[in-house]
Amino acid sequence: MNSNNTSRKDFLKSIGLMALATTVASIATPFEAAAETIANTNKKEELDNFLLVYERWVTEFNKMVDVQKKDPHHLENNKRMMQLSDEAAGFLPKVKQCYASAFHRERYIELSHLLTNNIDH
Numbered sequence: 560m561n562s563n564n565t566s567r568k569d570f571l572k573s574i575g576l577m578a579l580a581t582t583v584a585s586i587a588t589p590f591e592a593a594a595e596t597i598a599n600t601n602k603k604e605e606l607d608n609f610l611l612v613y614e615r616w617v618t619e620f621n622k623m624v625d626v627q628k629k630d631p632h633h634l635e636n637n638k639r640m641m642q643l644s645d646e647a648a649g650f651l652p653k654v655k656q657c658y659a660s661a662f663h664r665e666r667y668i669e670l671s672h673l674l675t676n677n678i679d680h
Contacts, residue, residue: 606653606656613653613667617671621674621677
C-alpha cells in the first residue's frame with residue numbers, strides 16, 4: 560500500500576506541476592507577444608526616423624548636385640558634397656535594417672531613386 564500511496568502522490572504532484580506549467584505558459588505567452596509587439600513598434604519607429612533623416616540628406620545632396628551641375632568648381636559646394644558622402648557611409652547599418660522590412664525597403668528605394676535620377680539627369 561505504501562508504494563501505491565507514493566505513486567499516487569508522485570502522480571498528483573506531476574499533474575499539479577503540469578497544471579502550473581500550463582498556467583504559467585498561458586500567462587507568459589501574451590507577455591512575450593506584447594514584448595515582441597513593443598520591440599517591433601520601436602524598430603518601426605527607429606526605421607521611420609532613419610528614413611526621415613535619409614530623406615533630408617537626399618534633399619540636401621540633390622541641392623549640392625544641382626549646384627555642381629552649374630558650377631563644377633564651386634569649392635564650398637564640393638566640400639559639402641564630400642561631407643554628405645561621409646555621412647552616407649554611416650547609413651549602412653540602418654539601410655540593411657530597412658531591407659528587412661518591405662515597407663521601409665520600398666521607401667528607401669524611392670528616396671534613392673530621387674537621388675540617382677537627379678545625378679543622372
